Amino acid sequence: MDIQLSSAAPLSIIPSAKEGEGLMDKQRIAELYASYSDTVVKAAWHFTGDIQTAQDCAEEAYLKLMSHEDMSDEHILPWLIRTAVNIAKNVAKSAHRTKTQPYDELSGASSDDERVLARRAAARAMLSLPEKYRLPLMLHLAQGMTIEQTARVIGKGRNTTASLIRRGTVLLQKAFEKEEL
Numbered sequence: 802m803d804i805q806l807s808s809a810a811p812l813s814i815i816p817s818a819k820e821g822e823g824l825m826d827k828q829r830i831a832e833l834y835a836s837y838s839d840t841v842v843k844a845a846w847h848f849t850g851d852i853q854t855a856q857d858c859a860e861e862a863y864l865k866l867m868s869h870e871d872m873s874d875e876h877i878l879p880w881l882i883r884t885a886v887n888i889a890k891n892v893a894k895s896a897h898r899t900k901t902q903p904y905d906e907l908s909g910a911s912s913d914d915e916r917v918l919a920r921r922a923a924a925r926a927m928l929s930l931p932e933k934y935r936l937p938l939m940l941h942l943a944q945g946m947t948i949e950q951t952a953r954v955i956g957k958g959r960n961t962t963a964s965l966i967r968r969g970t971v972l973l974q975k976a977f978e979k980e981e982l
Contacts, residue, residue: 834863837878840944844882847939848889850928858888879954886936926976934969941966 841862846855862885866872872880927935940951952962 830863830867833866833877833881837881840878841881841885843943844936844939845885845889847927847935848886848893848932850893850924854892855885855889858892859885861885861888882936882940882954883956890932922980923977926973926980929976929980930969930972934965934972937962937965938969938973942970 838859841859842852842855845858845862846852849855849858859881862881865884866877866881869880927938930938936955937951940946940954941948946954948959948963948966951966952959955962957965
């Protein structure tokens with residue numbers, strides 16, 4: 802999946818910390834944004850299906866991170882992914898989103914480039930999977946995380962995560978074959 806993202810933190814959306822508020826400073830948020838934004842946006846994208854909405858969800862997760870100044874570095878990425886995914890799920894469930902379709906589907910826009918068509922089919926196949934398989938598959942297959950890392954991010958055991966990935970891969974293959982027909 803080739804999603805082009807800006808690695809510059811949107812510092813204009815980050816409020817300045819006032820003395821005694823206990824917020825992370827802008828520089829720290831900017832560093833975290835530069836390091837993790839692609840991963841966080843891609844995680845949200847798997848639930849929204851729209852890159853702009855996914856970026857909005859990721860930015861909201863970074864804003865929420867500001868109030869967690871005492872969070873250890875090893876917990877920041879899993880927390881950001883989980884928070885962005887939860888925000889994306891809420892957006893996807895909203896009444897407005899369930900009653901509208903993306904513009905490219907309405908306009909019948911298509912491309913002769915087979916790779917573009919295959920990517921769209923793969924994205925639709927991934928979005929058609931049950932929720933419990935999407936995030937583990939995205940983290941393991943698309944982001945290249947190990948099963949242990951994926952298990953830590955989704956908060957499940959190693960064996961459970963391996964089973965979700967294995968079953969999800971089978972379902973993804975079937976869904977992809979349906980999309981290509």
